[in-house]
Amino acid sequence: MNVSGQQQADLDALAAEIGHGLSIDDPHGRLVAYSPHHAGADPARIASILSRHVAPEILAWQNEHGIATATEPVTVPANPELGMATRLCVPIRQGGKLLGYLWVLDGALAGAALVAVTRFASRLAAGSPPDVNSMIGRLPDSFDELAAAMPALLRTRIQICAVVPSPVAAFTGAEFRRLTTAIPSALRSSPSYIGSFVSTTHALALFSNPAAVTELAAITPDCAVGISEPALFEATSVRTAHFQALAAAELSALDPALPSPLTWSGLGPYRALMSTPDTTLSKLDSTGLLTLETYLDFGGDAKRTAAHLHLHRTTLYYRLGRVSEALGVSLDDGLTRLELHLALKHRRLARRTLG
Incomplete structure (x- = not known):
């Protein structure tokens, strides 16, 4: 969820009215907003303000006390090992969907203060701007x-x-x-x-x-x-x-x-490779593949290839000869080089996991 400028001003005013620090997190622990009233800010909350995110171990402690499914305010007890004082969690829900949490730091609330905080959470839910991010x-x-x-x-x-x-x-x-x-x-x-x-x-x-x-x-x-x-x-x-x-x-x-x-x-060639099968290079071992790809990446420049692979030029020529023999092709042919270079880049492409 996001907080508008007016909602931030209302948060600051409410914190001053009830005498407690307030903050808002999204359901994943991202700090969305916090009041400047720091009297009840414990080490855990200060750390989240600095990093703009609640630490995983603190999220786990909060979730142990049922905040993710709560529809009413929940008291989360202190945890000295995590640097947490007691705090009150007020879920922010819109039509049953959890938008985030309104936190009241340092102690419990009752009476008019609790009513004011609960109503503010309801207003946040009703007026929450779209979460574009x-x-x-x-x-x-x-x-x-x-x-x-x-x-x-x-x-x-x-x-x-x-x-x-x-x-x-x-x-x-x-x-x-x-x-x-x-x-x-x-x-x-x-x-x-x-x-x-x-x-x-x-x-x-x-x-x-x-x-x-x-x-x-x-x-x-x-x-x-x-x-x-x-x-x-x-x-x-x-x-x-x-x-x-x-x-x-x-x-x-x-x-x-x-x-x-x-x-x-x-x-470059990767755009043409998105649907090209890689069947050309199956006869080469890892040394042959590395040698061939480096040689083609350097435009067939044997001197640069040998220097990059830390090889003597004679050793490079021997490896390239083995590659030519294994594939039954001549590396002097421009179209053959292009085909092999595309096939080598397709091997890189096949390792993609996103999208």
């Missing part, structure tokens, strides 16, 4: 929801950027929490930025054309960034752009010959 994370399936939430995007041009760790893996917990805050913080000043979403395997950012690629790459130095072609904001085009961005990012991370950031148009 969540919709971006569910693209392309959420296209209709996003179009309804942001009708101004219809008939405009957009671009999608994807970010994946390089080498490809899941984000660490620390990197996941950092990017959840760093991406919107770095991009929200760009007039083209629409929203973003970070999952455990990749991040997506949606822009009105053109994309703020420089800013995105600057905050993801250990990642690969892929960029779709500009596309009209309509269902089919958004689906295509989503595929292009993920393919460019992941292949940039999988293939060291490709740069980052990488546009879809910069994928």
